Amino acid sequence: MTTPVYKRVLLKLSGEALMGEDQFGINRASIEHMVEDVVDAAKLGVEMAIVIGGGNIFRGVAPGAKGMDRATADYMGMLATVINSLALADAMEQAGLTARVMSAIGIDQVVESYVRPKALQYLEEGKVVVFAAGTGNPFFTTDTAAALRGAEMGAEIVLKATKVDGVYSADPMKDASASRYSHITFDEAIEKHLEVMDAAAFALCRDQKLPIKIFSILKHGALKRVLLGEDEGTLVHL
Template sequence: MDNAAQGKPVYKRILLKLSGEALMGDDAFGINRQVLQHMIEEIRSVLDLGVQIGIVVGGGNIFRGVALGATGMDRATGDYMGMLATVMNAMALQDCCRNNGIEARVQSALHIEQVAEPYIRGKALRHLRLGRVVIFAAGTGNPFMTTDTTAALRGAEVGADIVLKATKVDGIYTADPKKDPTATMYDEITFDHALRTNLKVMDATAFALCREQGLPIKVFNINKKGALRRVVLGEKEGTLVHS
């Protein structure tokens, strides 16, 4: 009998990458409470399996709302503003977790002790072992680095078994399925293939870091009910990127 049939997870510790845009739902910007609640329910379904969860969240839903006014701004300044947006999203996730009886901690790469713990690897590992959700905010704390790269970095640092990239599409396709009706979805591809064909699902730095660390990536649709649980149980869901 396989793990899925037995309800046994194939991963003990995961790093979930949530984009800021995923929190918007159909709204133009900001955080949609119904979407947020759906994500917390997905997270709970995996916690109930005994899986340890770290989360890296983006900030596009907030920062892109003010980006028009940031035209001509210094890149580093804009990146720091984006990091602050991720802290806001992380706080919203933490609050929704707690309202649903889930223990969660926000760890920020920027020092904002009034609202979040500083990122300390040892404390993050302890929280994970105690069954708490750890939400990593403010990216790596450095400009010119994406939250995809942060997900790869934090995933490697905390010893995650896999990075789960939550998107609005079912996986990685041969072409943009919205533009090309003949596009087909990959069940799995290699890091070399992803880098060679310049797939835009994650940035090249994140792909390269995961390849170097032997850390697989699964791209899946977080909006499909039960998708996160199916991924963790090893069922057919999304696209696997591996060495």
């Protein structure tokens, strides 16, 4: 078996990727497609923790939250990530993986609360840990939660799985000459105003010397190629 270049990773999934071709909610085919890639990664022996967004259901800055208190809207968004986490964990269990959902807000009748030593134990046992409810605080995105949990878990890299296959010099949908960066430094990303992650998440990763890899979750097998160190997506590093 080919040896992966990472032993432990934090995978950040966007909630929007769960929608597939639907306008909102969870598309079963899309979630099964993602889980296939996670299963392949697990077979490599990589310890994996996952943070998933809630933008397919609700988010604090969405048009539907207009006029709503921002903190209240953000708490609703956290609950949306719990729904996504449960759906993802269920799909992984059905695919033969053992998954554990841990929430940053207390809803013990649904999922267990986040406790760092327990999460580390699960990872060492080969379980996939899904972190729900972001950081547990309003005004912080799930990008920030991914950076935070990645640092807490001792992950070697944060893998941000999106709908695009990396960071480009310009919008590839508008500029045919746009080129994909295979790698770029944190300072270069800041200088070029590249929207890699939100500012708080980006700063935390940089300060903790935690590299970020941006790749497309819609490309089947991309996650495995990233873990094997192949030229997939864009690496942001010091």
